[in-house]
Amino acid sequence: MFRRFATSGVLLCCTLAAGARTRPHYGGTLRVDTLGDPWQGPYGLARRLTMDGLTRLDAVGPVHPALALRWESQNGDHRWQFWIRPNVQFPDGTPLTADAIAGSLTQSCRDGCPWTKVHAVGSSVVFNSDSPEADLPALLAQSKFLISHQNAQGALEGTGPFRITGFPNGVMLFTANDDYWGGRPFVDTVELRPKRSIRDQWLDLSIGRADIVEVPPEMLRQAQQQRLTMLASNPVNLLLLQIANTGKLANPQLRQAIVLAVDRSALYNVIFQKQGEVTASVIPGALSGYAFLFPLGRDLNRAQELRGGATPPPLTLAVEDGNAEMQLAAERIALNLREAGFRIQVTSGGGGKPQADIVLRRVHLEANDPRAALNEMIGASEQHVTATGTDTTALYDAERDFLAGYTVEPLLWLPQAYAVGERVRDLRLAADGTPLIAGAALNDSK
Numbered sequence: 306m307f308r309r310f311a312t313s314g315v316l317l318c319c320t321l322a323a324g325a326r327t328r329p330h331y332g333g334t335l336r337v338d339t340l341g342d343p344w345q346g347p348y349g350l351a352r353r354l355t356m357d358g359l360t361r362l363d364a365v366g367p368v369h370p371a372l373a374l375r376w377e378s379q380n381g382d383h384r385w386q387f388w389i390r391p392n393v394q395f396p397d398g399t400p401l402t403a404d405a406i407a408g409s410l411t412q413s414c415r416d417g418c419p420w421t422k423v424h425a426v427g428s429s430v431v432f433n434s435d436s437p438e439a440d441l442p443a444l445l446a447q448s449k450f451l452i453s454h455q456n457a458q459g460a461l462e463g464t465g466p467f468r469i470t471g472f473p474n475g476v477m478l479f480t481a482n483d484d485y486w487g488g489r490p491f492v493d494t495v496e497l498r499p500k501r502s503i504r505d506q507w508l509d510l511s512i513g514r515a516d517i518v519e520v521p522p523e524m525l526r527q528a529q530q531q532r533l534t535m536l537a538s539n540p541v542n543l544l545l546l547q548i549a550n551t552g553k554l555a556n557p558q559l560r561q562a563i564v565l566a567v568d569r570s571a572l573y574n575v576i577f578q579k580q581g582e583v584t585a586s587v588i589p590g591a592l593s594g595y596a597f598l599f600p601l602g603r604d605l606n607r608a609q610e611l612r613g614g615a616t617p618p619p620l621t622l623a624v625e626d627g628n629a630e631m632q633l634a635a636e637r638i639a640l641n642l643r644e645a646g647f648r649i650q651v652t653s654g655g656g657g658k659p660q661a662d663i664v665l666r667r668v669h670l671e672a673n674d675p676r677a678a679l680n681e682m683i684g685a686s687e688q689h690v691t692a693t694g695t696d697t698t699a700l701y702d703a704e705r706d707f708l709a710g711y712t713v714e715p716l717l718w719l720p721q722a723y724a725v726g727e728r729v730r731d732l733r734l735a736a737d738g739t740p741l742i743a744g745a746a747l748n749d750s751k
Contacts, residue, residue, distance in 0.1 A: 329491050329730060329731055329746030330491070330746060331489070331491050331492075331493070331746075332491075332492070332493055332747070333492050333493060333494075333728075333746075333747035334492065334493065334494045334495070334496055335492045335494070335495050335496070335516050335517070335729070335742065335745065335747060336495075336496045336497075336498070336509075336514065336515045336516045336517070337350065337495060337496070337497045337498070337515065337516065337517045337518075337740075337742070338497075338498045338501040338505070338506040338509055338510075338515045338517070338518045338519070339497065339498070339499050339500070339501065339519065340500065340501060340502070340503060340506070340519055341499070341500065342499060342500065343477065343497055343499050346448070346669070347447070347448045347449075347669040347671055347737065348669065348739075349448060350497065350739065350740070350742075351469070351477060351479075351497060351499075352448055352451055352463075353448065353451075353465070353739055353742075354465055354466065354467040354469075354479050354495060354497075354742060354743075355462060355463045355465040355467055355468060355469055355479070356451035356452060356453055356463030356464070356465045357371050357372050357451060357452060357463060357464050357465050358371050358372065358445055358446050358447070358450055358451050358452065359371060359372050359373040359376075359387050359406070359430070359442075359445045359446075359450070359452070360373060360376075360442050360443070360445050360446045361446050362443065362446045362671070362672070362673055362735065362736045362737075363735075363736065368442040368443050368446060370390075371390075371446070371487075372389060372390050372393065372401065372406065372452060372464065373387040373388060373389060373390065373430075373445075374388050374389070374390050375387075375388050376388070376442055378439075378441075381437055382437035382438055382439045382441070383433065383434055383435070383436070383437055383438070384431065384432070384433050384434075385431070385432040385438065385441050385442075386426070386429050386430070386431050386432075387429060387430045387431075387432075387445075388428060388429045389401065389402070389403050389406065389428050389429060389430065390486060391428070392486075393464050393486050394464070394484070395454045395456070395462055395463070395464060396456070396462050396468045396482075397454075397456045397457065397462070399454060399456075401452070401454075401464055402425070402428075403425035403426070403427065403428055403429055403430045404425045405452070405454055406425070406430050406452055407423045407424055407425050407430055409452045409453050409454065410423050410430075410450060410452070411423060413449055413450055413451075413453075414449065414450070419434065419438060419441070419444060419684075420432040420433060420434040420438065420441070421433055421434050421435050439676070440672075440674065440676060440677040440680055443672055443673075443674055443677040444672075444677065444680075444681075446671070447671045447672075447681070448671065451463060452464065464485075464486070465482065465485070466481065466482055466485045466487060466489075466490045466742075466743035467479035467480060467481060467482055467490065467495055467742075467743070468480050468482050475498070475499075476496050476497065476498055477496070477497040477498075477499065478494060478495075478496060478497075479494060479495040479496075479497065480493070480494050481493050481494065485743075487743070490742070490743040490744075491731075491743075491744070491745065491746035491747075492742075492745065492746065492747060495742060498515070501518075503518075503519065503520075503521060503524065506518035506519060507724070510533075510724055510726055513726070515726065516725065516726040516728055516729050516747075517723050517724075517725055517726070517729065517732070517740060518723065518724050519722070519723060519724075520533070520535060520537075520722040520723060520724050521628075521630065521722075522542075522577055522578075522580040522581055522719040522720055522722065523576060523577045523578050523580065523630050524578075525537065525578065525580050525720070525722055526578050526579075526580070528722075528724055533724040533725075534724065534725045534726075534727070535722055535723065535724050535725065536722065536723050536725060536732060536733075536734055536740070537720045537721070537722035537723075538720050538721045538722070538734050538737070538738035539589065539591055539720060540581045540582055540589045540591075540718030540719055540720050541589075541669060541670045541671075541718075541719075541720065541721050541736075541737050541738045542581075542667050542668070542669055542670070542718070542719040542720070542721060542738075543584075543587065543667070543668045543669075543670065543682065543715055543716075543717075543718055543719075544572070544634070544665070544666075544667055544715075544716045544717040544718075544719060545587075545665075545666055545667075545668060545713055545714060545715050545716055546563070546564075546567070546638070546663055546664070546665060546666075546713070546714040546716065547663070547664045547666055547712065547713055548560050548563060548564075548662070548663050548711060548712050548713070548714065549661075549662050549663070549712075550710065550711075550712050552662070553617065553618050553620060553662055554620070554662055554663075557710070557711055558611045558612075558613075559611070559612065559617060560710075560711035560712065561608075561611050561711045562607075562608040562609070562611035562612045562645060562647075563608075563642060563645075563647070563663065563711070563714070564711050564714045565603065565604045565605070565607050565608040565611070565645075566603065566605060566608040566641050566642050566644065566645035566647070567603065567638055567641050567642075567714065567716065568603045568637075568641050569583045569584075569585075569601060569603070569716050569717065570583060570603075571637055571641075572634055572637060572638075572716060572717055573717055575637070576630055576633050576634050576637065577630070577634075577717060577719065580719060580720065581717050581718050581719040581720055582717070582718045583601055583716075583717060584596055584599075584601070584715045584716065584717060584718050585599035585600060585601050585708075585714075585715055586599045586704065586715055587679065587682040587683070587704060587707070587708070587713065587715050588675060588678050588679055588682065588700075588704065589670070589678075589718050590718075592673070592674075592675050592678055593675050593678075593679075593697075593700065593701075593704075594675075594697060595697060595700075595701045598701065599704075599705075599708070599715075603641075605644060605645055608645040609645055609646055612645060612646050612647070616646060616648065617646075617647055617648070618648070619648040619649070619650065620642075620647060620648065620649045620650070620662040620663060621649070621650050621651075621652050621661040621662050621663070622635055622638065622639055622642075622649055622650070622651050622652070622661060622662070622663045622664075622665065623635075623651075623652045623653070623659035623660070623661035623663070623664045623665070624651070624652075624653060624659070624664075624665050625659055625664055625665065625666045625667070626666070626667050631665060631667065632651075632653075634665060635651045635665045636651055638665065639651050649663075667719075668682065668685045669737065670682065670737060671736070671737040672736075673736040673737075675697075675700055676700060679700055679703060679704055683707055720738070721734070721737070721738025721739075722738075723740060727748070728747045728748050729745055729746075729747065729748075730745065730746050730747070730748055731744060731745055731746050732744070732745040733745075
């Protein structure tokens, strides 16, 4: 029943395929524009350029070795041991050791670690946990667990395919790591311009100032009409409502009424231009195979019945990601809730984590295995439920029980997409939609 979650990138134009007929060559500068901070979160391209994890995920299939050559579990997945790749160094010449990895992992998650203890044993790293962690190898491929080291200047650096070498005029400059354990990248340098609006990114692409720019899902149709060469992943970003279960919304019937009042189809058709897929599941349908079992329909009459005769106190709806489309989506959801008799005000997240009764969020999925994906998405909602079963029925039961609390309501699964200049060849997307820059080449050396 499971279908592989193929997020290697759907090639929407034949330009890149044509370029792959000849052998790629080394050299040149690849120019990338991004909307957000490239050092932060799962979208942080700079982290992926400069850092590695113990493991890595390909577009489809199992977990692959990275800084760990092999691993094994013991004691019913309560203990894991990972053996470290030898002869790997950080840019300042410091050797990669098991102690350095254990220190980096402890720092990266602090009290929120999925394990109780991590420590070095010779040339290996050992993880101990109070509960079974069957998905630990896949978990360690996530961006927040990439390995870093603090150099003498206090800056964090990793063992990745590129090394950051400067910030000329606000541009991040990365140089190929000639000694990279995975093989030297094809391009010599990467210029990354952060915090560029989508309008400016597309302008840069049109005048040859950028080779790779972002395409938000709501603009995919426009990009196709402009005949841009694009790479798009399967849905990897979940638009959801996170609903407080304390205070004004402590009553689960009120939370259920909110869930039933939302019109997903309006979000899908109007705001996001029929991109991605409507969902009531925290796992994409292509990955789980059972997403269709969760009801999608709006039931305004039932929502009003659950709310009861009394008018609930005023509620606030905040937007975690304050771009224009998310704000429009929040306004549409607020309209739905007012139709169900709720008094609601939309507020801006204002940076950081918004405090509100309801929060509209966009959560990025990195896992490409159903159980690992479910546990990742549950963890992202700050709930402490773990799916331990291995078959479809067990996973469905775990997700159904999680959603029954009406504290998280999935709305849409959205793709990750990029427009690519004509110089770029052999660019692919990772399982989570991240561009694999190290494997890309240029048709010229400009």
